[in-house]
Amino acid sequence: MKAFVLSLTLLASISVQAETVLVTLEKDNALAVLDPVTGKLLRTVPVGQRPRGIILSADNKQVFVATSDDDTIKILDSSSLVEIGRLPSGEDPETFVLSADGSKLYVSNEDDNLVTVIDVATKKVLKTIAVGIEPEGIAVSPDGQWLVSASETTNMLHWIASDSLEIVENTLVDPRPRAVAFSADSQYLWATSEIAGTVMLLDVQTKKILKTLRLDIPSVSKDKIQPVGVVVDKDNKWAYVAMGPANRVAVIDVQTFTVKEFLLVGQRVWNLAFSPDQQRLYTTNGASNDVSIIDLTTHTVTKSVAVGRYPWGVVAKP
Amino acid sequence: MLYLSLFLMLSFEAFAQKLPTINIAYISQEQKNPAALSNLDDFIPHQGLLGAQLALADNNTTGKFTGQEYKLQQIIIPLGANVNEFITKHLPATTQFIVSLLPAPALQALQTNPAISNKLIFDAATSDNKFRQQQCQSNTLHILPSRAMRADALAQFMMKKRWQHWFLVVGATPEDKLFANALKRAAKRFGMKIVAEKPWTHTYDARRTAQKDVPVFTQDVDAYDVLVVADEQGLFGEYLSYRTWKSRPIIGTQGLIATAWHRTHEQWGAVQMQNRFREQAGRWMTELDYGAYLAVRAIGEASVRAKSHEMLAIKTYLLGEKFALQGYKGKPLSFRTWSGQLRQPVLLAAARSLVATAPIEGFLHPNSELDTLGFDKPESTCGKK
Known part of the structure; x- marks a missing residue:
């Protein structure tokens, strides 16, 4: 009995230490809350129409969710998941990112070809920046210097200086660029091309493409290779690319810029998020309605958790 | 010196040097209202024009960053007018690209008009097999799927x-x-x-x-x-x-x-396309609008990638291996070199639901599964001349 209680408390303390994973469910108009250690869906919370992009505030106390069909970004208390405010995101917000100091949100307005800059404290729009057609992927360099917006139809990365909020350079990339991610040292930018089936590595200083890698998978037809989400670990050792309808995550050795392996996850894998300790990676699989959990020490898929219809965005809250 | 060259490079990239304007002629013919089975669907005159205009705006947005500019000139042939006489009279010599919404007989007349000898035609309207086979012309690319x-x-x-x-x-x-x-x-x-x-x-x-x-x-x-x-x-x-x-x-x-396009189609970013079109046009995008959109976008995409405004350089890029056009159908679109036909998925749609997208899974091809649809290279009768 004693041993049982002990193990129970141990278990409880372990799951308290681990993070909570929040997933937006585009078709259920809700947030799914998971415990990644037990691999259980804890609860589902209604959040608004067509939730997609999701990020945490710098102090992890708030969570921002783009409810696209409500044309707003909602601010929720990250523990109670109760709405505490709304931001004027412009129409149909999808992807957005927080500035390095946490004071501003940069939102891609896909239908209006704009990046909207919102002051989080005053909830006011500071500026809109005209970019190419259908801006989607957006990222801020960890050193706070750059904001990069990828426009899917213009096929460009727009380099916006964080201080002036002006475009200072544009890089033409492979067709339909989707996601962008900076390396932790702000020296490199990763970008995926959905149509060419490639991931590109850019030098932040010259803003030129250094290398392009085609993510071919033997026995998977070329046109199913559609790279979308990309993340790079803090040690700049591994990068991970979600491959959409190829149902896999590519594990890329950053130093050699080669694919180490492809991990089979759920269907139409789209967005990725690290656990805070970067021991695990979470993937949203839009077509199979689940989240895959990947153990990054062994590069194995350990669990898949059914979450609800069209899981889209994911964050892990410590 | 280093600073200077860096500064020069930056300014070049941000405000790219202006290249000569790329002129595109949009040619269509007035239509009689056709007989219709019911009054459910209104007759839409000038289908295609709004698609071309949307693509022009897209091209010019990209052009802002590359220093390229695109212009669209409308040439609409009145009912009963002689196609070739009208075109010869109104088509400027400097225009290198033609987006044609002409029906088959008028397209055939246009293809053989001496006034267009140094121009490239994008046929955004016909589905006739003959233009892709027996009568193929190297001055024409075909956007919509053949029959x-x-x-x-x-x-x-x-x-x-x-x-x-x-x-x-x-x-x-x-x-x-x-x-x-x-x-x-x-x-x-x-x-x-x-x-x-x-x-x-x-x-x-x-x-x-x-x-x-x-x-x-x-x-x-x-x-x-x-x-x-x-x-x-x-x-x-x-x-x-x-x-x-x-x-x-x-x-x-x-x-x-x-069909090449349908209002029930929402996947692969198509929802954005449908929304953008409807906002501008106040109605759904038709197949002809999609054809004209893709034609003008193909010119934009190839001219940006080839960094050129010259027809020959752009045509070479269009027919090259690297050309990949985003058509909101999940696969990159490209041209078949043997027939000038745009390679693309074909939507299979019921009135209110998209049922499937061809090529259907399981139909394989050594080069591109898209080439399981229509006349493949070995079947082509036109690449031979």
């Missing part, structure tokens, strides 16, 4: 569904016969059987209505899985559903149709 591609898309779907015995009903117009021929070719290619073929003849006998006529018309055909209809104008095909003697699905030009 052969549409028929193959339908045949792949029917094969997957094991609807192997077809009852083919063919309308009275020459276009209906062309589509019926494409269907017969597809049936042969995919091992389907046409167990019966009947022409639909329009009569004006007041005692015969669709309600009464269709059951009788379909009563004597016994063992068929699916009724395949060729009625491009839509003069009778809509009468077939629910009225056949036996309960059979309708496929072809009505029922389940094969």
Whole structure:
């Protein structure tokens, strides 16, 4: 009995230490809350129409969710998941990112070809920046210097200086660029091309493409290779690319810029998020309605958790 | 010195040097309101124009960053005017690109007009196999799927569904016969059987209505899985559903149709395209709008990638390996070098639901699965000249 209680408390303390994973469910108009250690869906919370992009505030106390069909970004208390405010995101917000100091949100307005800059404290729009057609992927360099917006139809990365909020350079990339991610040292930018089936590595200083890698998978037809989400670990050792309808995550050795392996996850894998300790990676699989959990020490898929219809965005809250 | 060159490079990238304007002529012909089966769908005049204009705006947005500018000149040929005389009179010599919304006979006249000898035509309207086969011209690229591609898309779907015995009903117009021929070719290619073929003849006998006529018309055909209809104008095909003697699905030009674009299509970013078009036009994007959109976007994409405003450089890029056009259909679009046909998925749509996208999974090809639709390179009769 004693041993049982002990193990129970141990278990409880372990799951308290681990993070909570929040997933937006585009078709259920809700947030799914998971415990990644037990691999259980804890609860589902209604959040608004067509939730997609999701990020945490710098102090992890708030969570921002783009409810696209409500044309707003909602601010929720990250523990109670109760709405505490709304931001004027412009129409149909999808992807957005927080500035390095946490004071501003940069939102891609896909239908209006704009990046909207919102002051989080005053909830006011500071500026809109005209970019190419259908801006989607957006990222801020960890050193706070750059904001990069990828426009899917213009096929460009727009380099916006964080201080002036002006475009200072544009890089033409492979067709339909989707996601962008900076390396932790702000020296490199990763970008995926959905149509060419490639991931590109850019030098932040010259803003030129250094290398392009085609993510071919033997026995998977070329046109199913559609790279979308990309993340790079803090040690700049591994990068991970979600491959959409190829149902896999590519594990890329950053130093050699080669694919180490492809991990089979759920269907139409789209967005990725690290656990805070970067021991695990979470993937949203839009077509199979689940989240895959990947153990990054062994590069194995350990669990898949059914979450609800069209899981889209994911964050892990410590 | 280092600073100077860095500064120069930056300013070049941000405010790129201006290249000469790329002029595109949009050519279409006035149309008579066609006969229609019902008043449900309004006749839309000048289909295609708004698609071309949306693509022009897209091109110019990209052009802001690359220093390129695109202009669209509309040349709309009045009813009854001589196509070639009108074009020769109104088409400026400096225009290198033509987006044609002309029907087949007028396109044929345009292709052989001496005034367009140094220009590239984007045919955004016809589906005629002959322009992709017997009569192919190296000065023309074809945006919309040919009748052969549409028929193959339908045949792949029917094969997957094991609807192997077809009852083919063919309308009275020459276009209906062309589509019926494409269907017969597809049936042969995919091992389907046409167990019966009947022409639909329009009569004006007041005692015969669709309600009464269709059951009788379909009563004597016994063992068929699916009724395949060729009625491009839509003069009778809509009468077939629910009225056949036996309960059979309708496929072809009505029922389940094969098309380049459809309002039910939402995947692969198509929702954005549908929204952008509707906001501008106040109506749904039609197949012709999509054709014109892709034509102007192809010019934009190739000119940006080739960093050129010259027709030859752009044409070389369009027909090259690297060209990949985003068409909101999940796969990059490119041109078949042998026929100038745009390689693309074909949507199989019912009135209010997208049912499938061809090529259907499982139809394989050594180069591109998209080439399982229409005339593949070994079947081409035109690359040879």
